Amino acid sequence: MDQYAVAGNPIAHSKSPSIHTYFAEQTKQELVYSTLLGDEVEFENQVRDFFEKDGKGLNVTVPFKERAYAMCDILSQRAKQAGAVNTLLMGKNGDLFGDNTDGIGMVRDIVENQKQSLTGKRILILGAGGAVRGVLEPVLAENPESVTIANRTLEKAQALADQFDCLASSFDALEGAFDVIINGTSASLSGSLPPLKDELVSPETWCYDMMYGKERTVFLQWAHERGADGADGLGMLVGQAAEAFYLWRQVRPDTASLVESMRQQME
């Protein structure tokens, strides 16, 4: 049977095997999807070994996305823009092809599952790390009115803004309400929030957190307390997996039903 896996460290709690197994059952594809504990020194050899043993496709997660990027022979445009790879496959001639499905997975979740258009919207993105870099190109492809990147370290926001032709700001200098706010900081991991002024959000603002959890995230709680609706990143996790699955199998799985059942299992 065709072999797939996700490589990362740690990896034991990855949801990718159950997500891809669900997709395979749903679309009647015969495949096995497992985990690969990435080794800090041996990662590149592990990847080569996986494909030499006839592996068909590999997802890559923290902390190896940049190393996966560096070892590819061919990169998709969106992987080039992201500077990171989360999906690998081997061409017939042995070339390693890398893609990044994180951003498109998020945008499809927002547009198709959450039914929120980004077109013509004033968008604020919080954070300027790898997660934000990965989503900028697909967000800009939706033709928003403007994209402002706000970050604790202004230079990092400015560097991304220069590369992607959008705006950069410190949290302090932000003014007025945005139509959409996307949280891509890792602050929520520690249950904290960047210093956000109340005026940034109104009941018409729609908020998205790339993080997700059983409880409402601190960012979505902040939005909720100010009357704004939103969604967390569970759909992004499933969405990026669906894009990788499509790349490998040329079949597009339905994501909404899986997000709903994962949400129920968290309760």
Ligand code: ATR
């Ligand atoms: P990732 O790959 O998850 O994006 P990263 O590249 O380390 O991780 O980026 C983390 C992002 O979260 C950065 O934008 C970081 O801000 P700095 O660039 O100033 O470090 C942001 N971040 C992390 N903790 C934060 C906090 N407590 N408040 C505000 N921003 C925070």
